[in-house]
Amino acid sequence: MELEKITTQSKLPQKRRFEDACGLAHGLDLVGERWALLVIRELLLGPRRFSDLRAALPGLSANVLTQRLTELEERHIVERLRLPPPANVQVYGLTPWGKEAEELVLAMAKWAYRSPGHDRMLPLNSTAMMLSFKINLDAQAAGDMALRIGFLIDGTPYRARVEGGVFHVETGEAVAPDLAYEGTARGLARRFYGKAPLDQLTESGMLRAQGDAALEQRFVALFALPSRYEPAERGSTPTA
Amino acid sequence: MELEKITTQSKLPQKRRFEDACGLAHGLDLVGERWALLVIRELLLGPRRFSDLRAALPGLSANVLTQRLTELEERHIVERLRLPPPANVQVYGLTPWGKEAEELVLAMAKWAYRSPGHDRMLPLNSTAMMLSFKINLDAQAAGDMALRIGFLIDGTPYRARVEGGVFHVETGEAVAPDLAYEGTARGLARRFYGKAPLDQLTESGMLRAQGDAALEQRFVALFALPSRYEPAERGSTPTA
DNA sequence: CTGTATCCGTGTTGATACTG
DNA sequence: CAGTATCAACACGGATACAG
Numbered sequence: 001m002e003l004e005k006i007t008t009q010s011k012l013p014q015k016r017r018f019e020d021a022c023g024l025a026h027g028l029d030l031v032g033e034r035w036a037l038l039v040i041r042e043l044l045l046g047p048r049r050f051s052d053l054r055a056a057l058p059g060l061s062a063n064v065l066t067q068r069l070t071e072l073e074e075r076h077i078v079e080r081l082r083l084p085p086p087a088n089v090q091v092y093g094l095t096p097w098g099k100e101a102e103e104l105v106l107a108m109a110k111w112a113y114r115s116p117g118h119d120r121m122l123p124l125n126s127t128a129m130m131l132s133f134k135i136n137l138d139a140q141a142a143g144d145m146a147l148r149i150g151f152l153i154d155g156t157p158y159r160a161r162v163e164g165g166v167f168h169v170e171t172g173e174a175v176a177p178d179l180a181y182e183g184t185a186r187g188l189a190r191r192f193y194g195k196a197p198l199d200q201l202t203e204s205g206m207l208r209a210q211g212d213a214a215l216e217q218r219f220v221a222l223f224a225l226p227s228r229y230e231p232a233e234r235g236s237t238p239t240a
Numbered sequence: 241m242e243l244e245k246i247t248t249q250s251k252l253p254q255k256r257r258f259e260d261a262c263g264l265a266h267g268l269d270l271v272g273e274r275w276a277l278l279v280i281r282e283l284l285l286g287p288r289r290f291s292d293l294r295a296a297l298p299g300l301s302a303n304v305l306t307q308r309l310t311e312l313e314e315r316h317i318v319e320r321l322r323l324p325p326p327a328n329v330q331v332y333g334l335t336p337w338g339k340e341a342e343e344l345v346l347a348m349a350k351w352a353y354r355s356p357g358h359d360r361m362l363p364l365n366s367t368a369m370m371l372s373f374k375i376n377l378d379a380q381a382a383g384d385m386a387l388r389i390g391f392l393i394d395g396t397p398y399r400a401r402v403e404g405g406v407f408h409v410e411t412g413e414a415v416a417p418d419l420a421y422e423g424t425a426r427g428l429a430r431r432f433y434g435k436a437p438l439d440q441l442t443e444s445g446m447l448r449a450q451g452d453a454a455l456e457q458r459f460v461a462l463f464a465l466p467s468r469y470e471p472a473e474r475g476s477t478p479t480a
Numbered sequence: 481c482t483g484t485a486t487c488c489g490t491g492t493t494g495a496t497a498c499t500g
Numbered sequence: 501c502a503g504t505a506t507c508a509a510c511a512c513g514g515a516t517a518c519a520g
Contacts, residue, residue: 016493016510018299021429022368023349023375024281026358031348032274034512041264050483059258061513066484076356076471090482097469100351107347108271109263111340116316118266128262135263189261229337231316256491256512274493290502301494306503330502 027104030075035060037105039068040077040094042127044102045158046171047081047093056125077101110135114229120193126153129185130160130169133192136223139165147219150174152182162222179216183207192223267344270315275300277345279308280317280334282367284342285398286411287321287333296365317341350375354469360433366393369425370400370409376433376463379405387459390414392422402462419456423447432463 018025031037035057042048042056053065069092072078077098081091094101109131112118124132130151142165150173151158159174160167174180181188187206190196198216201207209216258265271277275297282288282296293305309332312318317338321331334341349371352358364372370391382405390413391398399414400407414420421428427446430436438456441447449456 018278019362020368021358021360021362021364022281023352023358023372024277024345024368026355027348027352028274028277030352030355030357034268034272037264037268037272038258041262051481059513061515062483063485063514064512067511076469095469095471097354097356097471100354100469104344104347104351105264107344108267111344112263112267112270114337114340115266115270116337117270118261118263120261122259122261124261128260128264132263229316229335229340231335231337294502299494301496302503303505304494307493 030077031072031101033068033071035064036068036072037101037108039065039072040098040101041105041131043078043092043094044099044105045127045130045169047091049089049091053092056127072098106131106135110226113226116229116231118228120189120225124185124189126151126156126158126185129153129188130158132189133160133167133169133223136193136225137162137165137167138222138224141222145218145222147178147215148174148176149219150177150180151188152180153185153188162219177211179209179211179219181207181209192220193225195220270317271312271341273308273311275304276308276312277341277348279305279312280338280341281345281371283318283332283334284339284345285367285370285409287331289329289331293332296367312338346371346375350466353466356469356471358468360429360465364425364429366391366396366398366425369393369428370398373400373407373409373432373463376465377402377405377407378462378464381462385458385462387418387455388414388416389459390417390420391428392420393425393428402459417451419449419451419459421447421449432460433465435460 017029020026031040038057038060039053042053048056050065050069053069054060054062057065069078069080073080076095078092079095079098081093083089083091113135130153142162144164146163147161149160149162151160156171157173158169159172159177160169162168183201183206187201191198191201191207198207198209198213202209257269260266271280278297278300279293282293288296290305290309293309294300294302297305309318309320313320316335318332319335319338321333323329323331353375370393382402384404386403387401389400389402391400396411397413398409399412399417400409402408423441423446427441431438431441431447438447438449438453442449
């Protein structure tokens with residue numbers, strides 16, 4: 001016997017939601033879909049084009065990206081912008097509130113860095129690397145140090161500064177920086193988190209730097225990955 | 241007999257991962273699955289039993305809960321504990337590192353509270369309500385106020401304190417609290433975020449309070465929901 | 481060149497029923 | 501109470517075709 005399509009549904013397919021006033025549940029309704037937070041991450045440092053996003057997120061297919069961008073736009077997290085001529089291209093950027101998601105993104109990344117299962121030597125893209133500086137700057141060590149840094153990573157320019165123990169960064173050319181780096185995200189990771197000597201990285205073509213060498217060393221010393229969580233041995237000794 | 245079980249699967253189905261050293265991507269590998277963060281939220285205030293979790297998260301089915309708990313345990317976020325006799329039941333709790341996910345959970349909730357689409361009057365469970373106090377306490381207003389508060393919400397006891405501009409809370413009975421509340425999560429929401437008069441809520445059976453009435457009022461005044469983000473008008477909105 | 485829509489194989493998620 | 505088994509529905513990712 002055939003069953004007829006029961007269309008009790010009102011109209012919209014009514015996306016699956018957590019029906020809950022809890023902020024967390026609503027947050028998951030907003031950005032809980034696969035890839036959503038990674039798309040937001042890619043936009044945190046400045047607007048990007050569709051194809052930039054695809055290139056930055058291999059594994060994310062075009063149709064899914066379209067869907068995520070549409071959803072994020074409907075939710076007022078992302079907005080579609082058209083750059084004025086002569087560029088005249090469409091880009092996606094974060095709304096002011098969308099930018100506030102940075103805290104959330106950094107909090108998750110910071111937490112996950114301590115995961116026992118985190119493989120720190122996987123490939124990394126330039127946005128992820130730049131954001132990692134925000135997380136891993138040692139504010140104590142930075143003290144009142146203030147400097148401007150330019151980066152050209154995998155072809156993308158970033159201007160950054162350290163000020164008041166905080167690392168700021170956005171896409172764009174730096175003007176008269178104190179230090180300038182050029183190379184790959186992986187090269188940066190080796191330098192800042194692996195503490196590899198700069199000349200070794202330069203030899204292998206991964207990273208070049210301009211500026212005072214002593215300053216560069218002091219700058220590198222400001223960053224360190226958080227310690228990893230060591231799970232206790234499971235000895236069936238639970239605390240009451 | 242119809243079709244035989246084809247077991248072509250090699251061994252581990254190799255869970256879909258974001259192959260990326262980015263902390264965020266790894267975080268999403270850890271807790272990006274649907275319901276994972278909500279399970280963690282439910283454990284933030286203390287260990288819970290399987291059936292407590294099911295009751296707290298209507299809509300989450302048993303098999304999915306089992307799967308999430310197993311994954312979270314493998315990832316050293318959750319641990320399975322057996323309470324000593326006479327209780328002698330199994331409970332799930334967060335590991336020390338798992339507890340550190342609180343920052344992430346609160347960051348997401350805090351951000352989402354400002355969503356234009358957030359319906360603040362949806363049902364709320366007691367954990368979500370208690371955590372909201374952490375987010376929405378006005379540290380300025382609290383100043384150096386210090387007090388202990390007991391709650392009995394939908395049958396679950398919580399002990400809380402305000403100290404140094406921070407709200408602390410965990411499951412358990414409070415000893416000699418300055419204030420004590422008893423009622424529903426919704427009643428608390430009405431009192432603290434809707435600023436409904438206490439006696440009105442008491443009449444309707446949603447919330448009772450014990451302690452100095454003036455103190456209670458001062459306490460309530462410490463909390464407020466963040467302002468909502470107002471999207472700018474779009475000149476030409478393609479999709480309404 | 482920059483996206484967008486559609487089809488399709490596959491894996492993930494969710495609801496019900498059931499077992500220790 | 502604490503989960504497993506089964507199956508249906510959906511989301512994802514890839515390919516491809518299409519529109520501005």
